[in-house]
Amino acid sequence: MPGEAAKTVPPEAGSTATRILDAAEALFAKRGFAGVSVREIAGRVGLNQASIYNHFPSKQALYEAVLERGLGPITDLLAEGKGSFQSRDFQEQLLERLVDHLWRTPHLPKLIQREVLDGGEYLERLVDHWLTPIYEQGTSAMEATPGFVDWPLADRPLLILGLYHLLFGYFTSAALYARVLGKDPLSPEMRRTHLDFLRRASDRLLHQDVNAPTR
Amino acid sequence: MPGEAAKTVPPEAGSTATRILDAAEALFAKRGFAGVSVREIAGRVGLNQASIYNHFPSKQALYEAVLERGLGPITDLLAEGKGSFQSRDFQEQLLERLVDHLWRTPHLPKLIQREVLDGGEYLERLVDHWLTPIYEQGTSAMEATPGFVDWPLADRPLLILGLYHLLFGYFTSAALYARVLGKDPLSPEMRRTHLDFLRRASDRLLHQDVNAPTR
C-alpha cells in the first residue's frame, strides 16, 4: 500500500527492544523473513545494524520473539474461555474480542499466514502445544451447538478452519480488498462492516437450523 | 526451514524452460520470491545457475512467468462464463471446475497468497485488468440470486471475497490442515470431502432463504 517511504519508529515509543520488535513485526509481516534484512530493521529504529544484536541473538531469534509476542495474546484469548465454548453468547463475545484484537494488530494475521505458507517449524510447535488442545476442546464443546451437528462429521474440521479463513483472510488479503473495494480495508468505518459480516456469516454457517438439501 | 528433501525435476518432463518453471513454481510457492535462490532452482533442474539465464532474462522475469503460467487458466476459467453467472447450475459448475484446477495445481494458491501478502505490483495488474471486471460482472449477475440479495449491500463484497478465502484457504494453509487434521490434506480421499464442504458452505451462505435474525 502507500507510503513506502521508510517510516521510522519514533524514539520515544517504549524500550529499544520493543521498538525493534515493532519495526521487525511490520517488516516481517509485509515482506516475510527472507525479504527483510537486519540492516533495514535497524534503520527503521534508527539504530546501527550491530545494535540489534545487543537485544536479540540472531535474526531468527528476533523473528521468533515477534511471533511470540504477537501470538501470546491470541492463544490467551482462546485459552481463557476454555470451558465455555458451548454458550452462544460466549462464541459471539469471543468473535468480537478476536476481531478487536486483530484490528489492533493487523500485522499479526499476515505473520501467521506467512508462517503457515512456509510450513515453518515455529508453527508446528504453536499448533501442537496450543491450538490443537483448544481446537479439540472447542470442537467437542460445539457438539452442543445444533447448527454445528447438522454438518457431516467429516466436514466439521473444515468448517472450523473455514471460519478461521473467513476471519483472518480479511487481514491477510488486505491488499486485495483495497484494490477490489476501492477503499482502505483498515479504515475505522470498515470495522463495523467487517464484524457484521462475520457475525452474519458465522450465523449462517453455524447457528441455522438447516433442512435445505445441499442439492 | 525444514523438509529440504532435494526433489529433482526429472529430465524427461518437458522442455528445459518448462522444467525450470516447474521447479521455480514449487520453490516460490514454498518459500517465496526472496527465499529462493537462482542456484537452488537450477540445482533442482540439474542445471548450472548460469543456464537459467538462457531461458529467462532474470529471476524476476522467471517469477512472473511462473505466475503467468499459473494464473492464465484461472482467469480464463472465470472469463469464459462471463455472461452466465446468474445460473445456479453454472455457479455449481464453476466451483467444481475451479476446485478441480486447484487440486491439479496446488502450488498456485500459495503463490497467489504470497503475492497478495506482498501487495506485489504483479497482483495489482492482475486485479485491475482481469479480476475487477469479472468481479463486477459476477456481482451484478448475482443480484439475481435470491440468497445473495438477502445480504446487506455493504456485506456483499466481503461475502464474495469470503468465498474466495474458503476456497483458496484450503490450499494456502495446507500445512496447518495437515497438522490439525492429522492427515495429508492433499490426499485424493480428501478431495471429495473438500468439494462437499465447499458446496455446503456456499449453499448456506448464498442460496438460503434466510429469515433467521442475526441476533
Added chain:
Amino acid sequence: MPGEAAKTVPPEAGSTATRILDAAEALFAKRGFAGVSVREIAGRVGLNQASIYNHFPSKQALYEAVLERGLGPITDLLAEGKGSFQSRDFQEQLLERLVDHLWRTPHLPKLIQREVLDGGEYLERLVDHWLTPIYEQGTSAMEATPGFVDWPLADRPLLILGLYHLLFGYFTSAALYARVLGKDPLSPEMRRTHLDFLRRASDRLLHQDVNAPTR
C-alpha cells in the same frame, strides 16, 4: 621479514586454484588461519573476494587444501622408505631429502607448527593416520642403530621428536634466526651450513658410542 608490500601472485603462475593455494599458503604461514581474511587472499591473486568460492567451498576448506598439498610430499617422503630406516645411508639420505624439500617450501614448517600450536583437528588426523605408523616403524627400525639404543627407553620418543624440532625449528623460527644471526636464514649460502649442522647434530645424538657419564 622485509617487503611486506602486498606481493601479488603473478597471473601466469599456474591455474587459478593453484595461485589461490599459493597465496593462501604464504599468508596462513605468516599469520595463521584466524589472522588472514579471504579478502586478502583474493587480493593477492588479483581476484574478487567472491571468486575464491568458485574454487574452494569455504575458508576452512581452502586451509585444509593448503595443508593437504603441503603435507602430501612430506608424508610421501617418509612413507616411501618404510622398510629401510635402519640403514644409516638411508637415514642420511632421508635427512638430505627432507631438508631439500623444506628449503623449497619454507612456508610448510610454519603451517605445521601453527597447526601443532592450535592442536587443530587436522593435525589429529595427520598424526594418527600417517605419522604414528611411520614413527612406530621408524622407531623399531632404529633399534638396530647402536647410538640409539644407548638412550634409555623413556628418552627415545623425546629424542625423535627432538630431532624433528632441530630440523623444523630452523624454519619455524626463521624470524628469530634472522634477528640473531643478522642475516637472512633462507639465503642460499645458509643452506649448506644448515644441512651440515643437522648432520653433525644428529650424528652426535644418534650415532655415537657414548660412555660419557651424564654427570
Added chain:
Amino acid sequence: MPGEAAKTVPPEAGSTATRILDAAEALFAKRGFAGVSVREIAGRVGLNQASIYNHFPSKQALYEAVLERGLGPITDLLAEGKGSFQSRDFQEQLLERLVDHLWRTPHLPKLIQREVLDGGEYLERLVDHWLTPIYEQGTSAMEATPGFVDWPLADRPLLILGLYHLLFGYFTSAALYARVLGKDPLSPEMRRTHLDFLRRASDRLLHQDVNAPTR
C-alpha cells in the same frame, strides 16, 4: 577448533587484572592473538567485555602485558648469571631452572613461538634489547667449553638455537607429543624424563670430546 571446555578463572585467584592476564595468556597461547576475542577473555573471567578496558587500554596492550609478564622472569633468569656461563655447573643449573620455570608456565613457550612465527615487532624489541646481548655474552663464554669449540664456527649459532628448540619444542608441541606418546606430556611424571632427556642431549651436543668423524 575443539576442546572449548569453558574453563573459568576462579574469582578468588588474585586481582581482577591478574585474572584477566591469566585468562588471556591461556587463550592467546592456545589460539593466537587474532584467534581470540576480547569478549571471550572477559567471559572466562566472568566479566563484561567492556570491563576489560578498565584494566587494559586495548587488546593489543593486554597482549603485550601478557608477554611482558611471562617473559620477564625468563630474561631475568638469563641476565642473572651474565658473568658465569662458562661454568658447567652453572649451565646445568641454568638448564634446570629454565625447565623448572617452563613447567610452571607452559603457556609461555607457545606465546613465544607464536610471536616468532608472526615475526611480531614485540619479538624484535625483545631480541634486540635482551636476547642478543645475552646470546653474545653466552656465546663468548662458551668458547671456554671444550665440547663447544669442537663445532665449526658457522655451526655454533645454529647449535645454540638448536638447544633452544630442544628445550622449547617440548612445550610448543605439547599437542603433538600427547598424540604421539599417547599420554599427557605435561603430567608430573613426564617432568623428570624431560629434564633427563635434555641433560643427556645437551651433554652429547656440548660436552663431549668428539673425534668421531662426521662421516
Added chain:
DNA sequence: GATGAATGAGGATTCATTCAT
C-alpha cells in the same frame, strides 16, 4: 570498577548476473 548499549569496520559467505568458451 562494572555494565548495557551503541557503533563503524570488517568478518565469511551468498546473491543475481555476466561473459567467454
Added chain:
DNA sequence: AATGAATGAATCCTCATTCAT
C-alpha cells in the same frame, strides 16, 4: 544451450572500542 569463472552488492554476524550510567 550449457557452463566455469568472475564480480559488485548485499547477506548475517562479530569485532574492538566507547560511553553514559
